[in-house]
Amino acid sequence: MTLHPFDQAIALSTEGEDLRRGHTSAHYWNAISPFGGTTVATLLQAILTDPRRLGDPLALTVNFAGPLQKGDFMLRVHPVRTGRSTQHWQIEIRQGDDQEPAVTGSAVFAVRRDAWSDTESRMPQADAPERLDRYASPANVPFLSMYDVRYADCNPLAGGKDSATQCWISDVPPRPLDFPSIAAQCDTFIPRLFVRKGGPTAISTVTLTINFHVDSAGLQRVEGHHTFAQAKANAFNGGYYDQEGKLWSRNGQLLATTHQMVWYRDQAL
Amino acid sequence: MTLHPFDQAIALSTEGEDLRRGHTSAHYWNAISPFGGTTVATLLQAILTDPRRLGDPLALTVNFAGPLQKGDFMLRVHPVRTGRSTQHWQIEIRQGDDQEPAVTGSAVFAVRRDAWSDTESRMPQADAPERLDRYASPANVPFLSMYDVRYADCNPLAGGKDSATQCWISDVPPRPLDFPSIAAQCDTFIPRLFVRKGGPTAISTVTLTINFHVDSAGLQRVEGHHTFAQAKANAFNGGYYDQEGKLWSRNGQLLATTHQMVWYRDQAL
16 A cells, blocks of 8 residues: 555654654645645654653644754653643754754643533535536646645635635545644635735745644544534734634534644745 | 732743742632733733844744643743744743743744735624723623723623623723733633533633734724723533634724633532
8 A cells, every 4th residue: 555645754764762864755745845734744643652641632832943944853752740630741843953943832732531522613504516626726736736625715815804715635646634733724724815915925934833622532533534614814014914713624613723823024025 | 110910920030041030819710720811912022022032023822731720820922933024933932840830832923014904804893881880790800890891782601502702891990902912811701611501611711812902003093992802602512622812902903813722610609
């Protein structure tokens, strides 16, 4: 069996108790650096595959501190503190002889248990993905071809006063949803500034947080390989804007909510 | 001049290039540990007062990994990487001879500049705080008396199907808004599970992220000492729920958006 390109992209080899080696992916390359979602997924994968792991992902924060180059990178993964039901991790990526990390982050893993539960953020009504057209992005960067995105409401580059969009997302080729793929999909949204300006500008994610609302047992009940995603910005201010997103499974399970801060220039490319 | 109790609570002394000493505050004590908002504000204050600092807070993530006891604590603050307009920090708190940190976190600071700007999340209409009653919490923990909270829409403990609330918040006694006080206010919201259940249960914030939407220059244009705050949960699932919040200044500037994951038990206290 051939690995899905996503599984190749997030694969790691063990180089020491806290050390892993990874390699950037040509499939998930962005304009001048790796697609950030793959980096986020790789950090999560390092914990998911660690023998010291307790439970499932609850929250993940990734800070993009410097550029990642094509090639090998070293990932340090360290369990900072383990409690009865939660575990705190620190993670970072360095490349070559760099003294400073390119990426830093933290994660909380947790064991869920029987407790009163309720989801307030319900999946909106939308046409099935089979009834919608795949979005053909005008951008020509490799990672975009690894996602099938179908907008439920609009042309995302029509421009306007509101950055909110909603769409179906699927890996290409289709791949069962798991924590790494959900994490990566949290960074696939078309940049909110492009939505407002009706076209591309220079942007770069500075920091991203994902809160997970499902555990491994819940993932087993997910139907299909699509997620339904909403995203919007709260504010664009002085070269930095935010992006909020929500992802549901096709059968309406809230999988994750995510928030990022993005550096931007306002001149069209 | 006597320092405001909040400024006393977040005060730090320098013990080394990366080391600061702080002390928990009796005024901002919660039931069995310090009010988390003060801890968040203290971490931010460590960076704000660091001579190596570049720019203003853009994002802050704080992970509550273990209990903090009454008394002194040591805070380690380290600039991980400094770029042209952003700076990445790591921060942690340890106490006594503990080998493991009680609190870990990361922050991004940034220099904003002239660029096209727009706020999509506008402050809702609400009665002025002077026309509303101060909320008298049934809980008897010290830090609650340090905040004047006035609900604009409801009794937050009425119970119901929706955890959303909105309220005015002010420090007691009134204190000009700054980054530490905004950060602390991001953790003052009545727990969303209390709102749903109509009363207290055991809860504990596991991790919290704040995205800041204003810089120092923008803070100078803020009027009054109140913030208007909205908060809601997206999902309660298996012992962990999330809380999202937004804070505006009285004259409608979006100051911060915040998200946290909270451990809970569902039995009433």
